[in-house]
Amino acid sequence: DRALALLAAGELSVEGQVPWSSNATFLVTASDGDLAASAxxxxxxxxxxxxxxxxxxxxxxxxxxxxxxxxxxxxxVPPTVLRDGPFGPGAVQAFIPHxxxxxxxALDRPDAATTRRLAAFDxxxxxxxxxxxHVLFAADGALWAxxxxxxxxxxxxxxxxxWDFAGQPLPDDLADDLAALADVLATADDPARxxxxxxxxxxxxxxxxxxxxxxxxxxxxxxxxxxxRSVPWPPV
Numbered sequence: 001d002r003a004l005a006l007l008a009a010g011e012l013s014v015e016g017q018v019p020w021s022s023n024a025t026f027l028v029t030a031s032d033g034d035l036a037a038s039a040x041x042x043x044x045x046x047x048x049x050x051x052x053x054x055x056x057x058x059x060x061x062x063x064x065x066x067x068x069x070x071x072x073x074x075x076x077v078p079p080t081v082l083r084d085g086p087f088g089p090g091a092v093q094a095f096i097p098h099x100x101x102x103x104x105x106a107l108d109r110p111d112a113a114t115t116r117r118l119a120a121f122d123x124x125x126x127x128x129x130x131x132x133x134h135v136l137f138a139a140d141g142a143l144w145a146x147x148x149x150x151x152x153x154x155x156x157x158x159x160x161x162x163w164d165f166a167g168q169p170l171p172d173d174l175a176d177d178l179a180a181l182a183d184v185l186a187t188a189d190d191p192a193r194x195x196x197x198x199x200x201x202x203x204x205x206x207x208x209x210x211x212x213x214x215x216x217x218x219x220x221x222x223x224x225x226x227x228x229r230s231v232p233w234p235p236v
Contacts, residue, residue, distance in 0.1 A: 003079040006030050006037055007092045012085050014041075023047050023058065023149065024087070027095065038097075042149070043090035050150070052157075054201075058149030059091035064199040065125055065148030066093075068208065071184055071192040072177050074117045076145045082199070096136045096144045103236055104135040105161055114143045119162045119221055120174050124181070124212050125151040130160035132236045152204045156225070159232045165221040175216045182212040 010030035015038075018025040024046020030039050047058045059082060066080035080093040104110065122130050128150040136144045150157070170178075185193050186209050196205045215222075224230035 003094050008081045008083055014086050038095035040093045040095050041085050043087040045088050060199040061151050062091035062148050065151055067195045072181050078144050096138050098136040102137045104132040119165050122160050123215055126153055126157050127151045128157035128159050129232045131232050132161045152200055154203050154207045161235050166223040168221050170219050178212045179216050182209045185209050
């Protein structure tokens, strides 16, 4: 709660631009009195237009991914808010200190329980760009997932480097969480549903519910679709 409050209301000062991002991305400091923290700021005006996603919606999708992660109780996405900033409205996300060389494909044995959650999460949000570098391992060993600007499309878009569990049974605890998520998001007056309604199109919210229920019904992690590209490029 303190992190979200600081991200939402703290003063943002730009420290520098992330040069390798495909969209305008800035490292900022959010400060409020003696309290300060680093964050990543992605202004909507700096988004590169995409042919298959509506313009000026990537920041909204970043925040929507955080909402779904929290609704599941999985805490995979760092605290993320939508707010005005130095270059206009955009997504502001808590920065996770990490070694960029410790990406998903570079690790011998990432925690299987957490990565199963992440694999299921990407199915539900329909992540079109789960690169290895979008999985961060913090100094305390926690796993965090970032860069969710191209999620929540109504058409199948899943592209990911995490196919480790393809075809394997979905664990019961994940199935229970996903079923609960579907029920929550099908309830119009639920706070998570209301938050997604402010961020996504109605059909996109409904698609989250349908994908969650389909994954529970199938009882297995999906396998790559041979008819379409299933791994993002570049993979890291």
